[in-house]
Amino acid sequence: MVLRLAVTDPTDLARLEKLFGAMWSIKRAVQRDARAKVDAYWAAKHERDRDGAKAVRQRLGLSREALERCAYRHLENAGHLKHHASKALAMHIADEVWNGVSRHLFADNTGKRFGRPKVGRWYDLTRIPGRARSHTTENKWETFRLVGTLHGHAMAYTDGGRHDLMQPRRMPKPTVPGGKVPTGKLAAAGKPGMRKANWWDHTGPLAVVFAGGPVGRRGDFVLPVRIPQGPGQWARVEHFLADPRCWHKVDLVRRRKASAPGGWVYEARLMVLRPGHASPAVRQMRQRAAELGRIGGVDGNVSNLSVVSFPASLDLDEGTPASSEITLTEQERVRLEKEAKKKRARARALERSRRATNATQYGLSKRQARRAERRAAKGLGPKAVTVPGGARAARLDGVPKQAFRRDWLSRNYWEMRARQAEAAASAAEYRRHRARQIAREIIAVHGPRLTVEDCDIRTWYRLWGKRLSQTTPGTLISALDIECKAAGGRLVRASTWSTALSQHCLCGERVTKSLRDREHKCIACALVGKRDLVSAALAAFVDLADPDDPKTARLDSARSRHAQIIFNEGLEEALSESTTPCQNTPRGAGRVAVPRQPGTSAHRTPDGGTERPRMRHAPCVTTSESPDPAPRAVHSSPPGELRIKS
Template sequence: MPKATIRLALDTTDPVQRRRVEKLFSACFQLRRAVQSDARHRIDAYWAARHERATDRDGPKQVRERVGLSKKGLEAAAKAHLDAAPHLLHWSSKALGLHLADTVWEPTSRHLFGDSSGKRAGRPRIASWWDFRRVPGRSRSRTAKGNKWETFRLHGTLDATKDTMGRQAAGWRHHQPIPSPSAPSHVDSWWAYDGPLMVVMAGVGDGDLVLPVRLPPAPSAQAHLDHFLMDPSVWHKIDLVRHRDPHVAGGWSYEAHLLCLVDPYVSQSTIDRRARVPVGRRAGGDVNVSNISVASHTDGTDLRVMTVERTADQKEREQQRRVKERRRQKALDRSRRNSNPDQYHLSKRQERAAQRRADNGLPAKTQFPKGPRRARSDGKPQQAYRKDQLSNSYRQNRAAAAKEARAAAIARRDTARQVAGELVAIHGADLTIEHGSLTAWAKAWGRAVHAFTPGLLIAAIEAVIAAVATDKTVKRAGTRHTALSQHCLCGRRAKKPLSQRVHLCVECGLIGGRDAVSAVLAACVDMVDPDQPTTATVDYGLAGRLAADPATIPTLRKTLGVQEHPEASTDPPNPGLLPGEGDPATSLTAGSAPRTGTVPTPTPNETAAGAADHVGARSMTNPNAPPDDRRLAAAGLRDIS
């Protein structure tokens, strides 16, 4: 069954309704925290009963049933908590408590039962108040007769909302406020309500919880809204979600995530772009810390190489964001220290100054400590951070940091989807990359990986390929047997250190960027089983036909100097010589490429042949470039072919 979700912003300007939403989240958090604590205690009891679990084959199941470690057991625990704390039902309901118990059972089941590879998740933890963002709702019944839709309900029509907000079908007018929500005289009349869209939770507390829906004012979003909101019969479930926002009353902005039983919305531009995806091209990618090179060909001809890298504007914005984030973190640390001076030691410099004043007979001077946090012998703070006194400015700055981080994450996902769509439209849906560990990269180059986010881009490419061709996905080739970065198109293998960013073969004379050559080889990989990286082999016959193509050598020479280098910590202290060093015919200068992005100087013969190609590489920042090139530049792509 098709499913898709739309996010609807909620209007909480009414202080009464906003307080009721805050109380709802507070009650749900308390209940969920209690159920999480019960789940952790039952997990401990389950693992402690090792002799009982080892008695027979059904021993683990019997232990889980005895301690109540099941979905129904956690639901019964939630009911017991609500019976013991009836004041929570003033803001929530028992149906909502059952759904909260189901959300606790999901991580618990991942801890108890392993996946297909046998791995189990860790022991579930008790989430904090700031991490509690979602209140799940009950889905609409498709089999029961009558109106059996519980928890959060969406009532009203899209046309009435547009009329109320002063919008027209062709061109929407300025944003106008929605009238204050007013509930009908009785609950059943909500099903006959045909006014502006409202999210309603009926039959709770003193009355219904009514939250008006805020539609985006952009005219370009109208087709997206019509796809999800014109037909109420496809509305299935609503989850209430909150996000930190210091610019609204209460410090939280609320959204309704409406799950609809329809296919995801696809714009006309996306449909046209997917129609341009070439058929029959084989593509390969080389994923790096700071860039991704993609090469594709059609049966050994028509080679195209493209590099995805951050533009100068993106680097500048990232640097500004880092500077702003460091300043904000320093301000937050100073505010916490100023509000809780008893929890911090004086710095060594402050202690020396205080000792000098005491030796000179001067009175002690009040100063805010700059030393470490007061801790016990085991290193844990004497007082938990959650018990600190926090100022209003601290809370506002922390909320602003959370909002900016969320906005940056959304922008990264949008950029990744845009770049992935352009790559698949140019190189096709048959893509092969090396099977590597991004976790190991993050440990070595955390800042660079976070800035470029190669894993996010690969995930976006997989999603685009799945939408274009349901029977294809990104194939991952094992590195042990292929060793793409250590081979040439002719099949010769030569070990290259990580600091060497230029490929030069002493046999065939092929020269080009290291990542680009690896991407070309990845486009020649055959896999017996696409799901098993160890079955990958390189078809050097196909790679040889590519090398014999007259357009291949100029294309690869254009990749010289395109790749960025990793952080300085990745360079060995004594970089080795480039392949062919010492050979007068193919000698390159010793050492790795400098940090400025230049490459080792080739021999005079190669300089004469390759300088024109390198200068002739199309610069995507040229305002006189063709429209397609400017569009790729905006997406962070550089076409080198």
């Protein structure tokens, strides 16, 4: 759970910045040491052949313990770092560096290794890991700890429970309880014993405490916590914070925000030892989806995502085929174009700021050079150019004379960079939320037992990168995989080499199509439908000998032909357009405009009269009751929403 830290005191803000600065210095030093050791390890080829790789790693100190000792030495040698960081934090940072080194030294199950370890940037350090709490030893929680109780927090900011939760903008910092409390062991034995109260006895408002460790600091570093207080948030807050025995680990995280003091927002990421939170509506939806008894297939495309499902028993009395097609709405395209326009404007503003601050590194543009020539021909003095528009000063081989990292950058430049990073993070979070919403809608209609082709979407980005960044099929399929597992099913992947779903028909015949052929036409059975929907329907009849190995997938043509015979017209309808209503429509989506009769300004009523045009609500997937052509309804949804096209 993400807990917002209410840091309003300038002293606490400065201490937080120095803490992150100290951790960055330690991590950068350990990364440089690890990179030098890795280079020496690969250079010692003859020694590795003679003594073995393990002996060379031990000599060079390529191990978790050796990197931790390197971090300790850097912390001790740099005396100022001990005033801000502790040895426990240095150990955790060294462990993170070792994780990257181990992925480079040792290959994974597929035989691949990560690249050579590098030194990251200052802005890449966004998390300081904390040490986990000990659940076997009483009152043992090192580095960052969460103190207080949810009940005490609610009583403090609800006026004793008489009002709604209302946390002030400047939240006060809790203090260590005063006085003495009975000692646990002596109190259990019935003997009188008292000890001084500490943070473990604090039952008031929640706070994150960094106690002990740094030298030269008086008192603990206390950061008050602001819990979510919006509508519908209390159930989620209770799930994570009601039982302190489940609290396991706290990481300190910073996030870019241009409007915040210093350009960063600080958060505490709490890990609890229990399943994640799901609302009652989501749990009910997953339970209904698990009871549907359907099998389906998914076909991911550059512009849409097609899903087709059948009853698991292929019995005519139990149900009919269902199909859905997820595409971008016109409002969604307009929103994406506006975001792209803002992104280009930010990039141009950043480039102008860099050129204005480092004018000597750029030449004049053609227009600026012609103006200078005209002024010189007229005997006028040269005009000062604040923003040169020409190419950057470079050598004969094209390498810039001055590296970009050595440019002077203004404060306005860094603020624009922060806004750019904030906008990118917001867009990524929106895409993830949209993918989760669509995945739940698909599961509610087609069930959690789905099959998708095992495609490498990275190759798609080389051809259609800009389009894929709008539709994000990879994010949609990943969210669908998570929702299938949460509903008790699974999204299995089938190899394209052994199935070739786009080149087959439900009758078992092979129908060769190129990428530009978007319609399926089979000569043998006269089946006509959309290429993506036919591929999704065939994916429902793929069997895997090993569900974890996509190469063991085989297409069961007998079952697909049996389904084609049973469902007949219903299947043709499903393969021509979406046929199932959406059970979980996003709020505000799915407004359908009733079409007007040509040449009139009103609609006909059943009694022959007229009425004014009106808007009626409908699901985002419409049901087609007959295969006869009918006027298509115009879907309109608010910006930021997707629709499932009919």
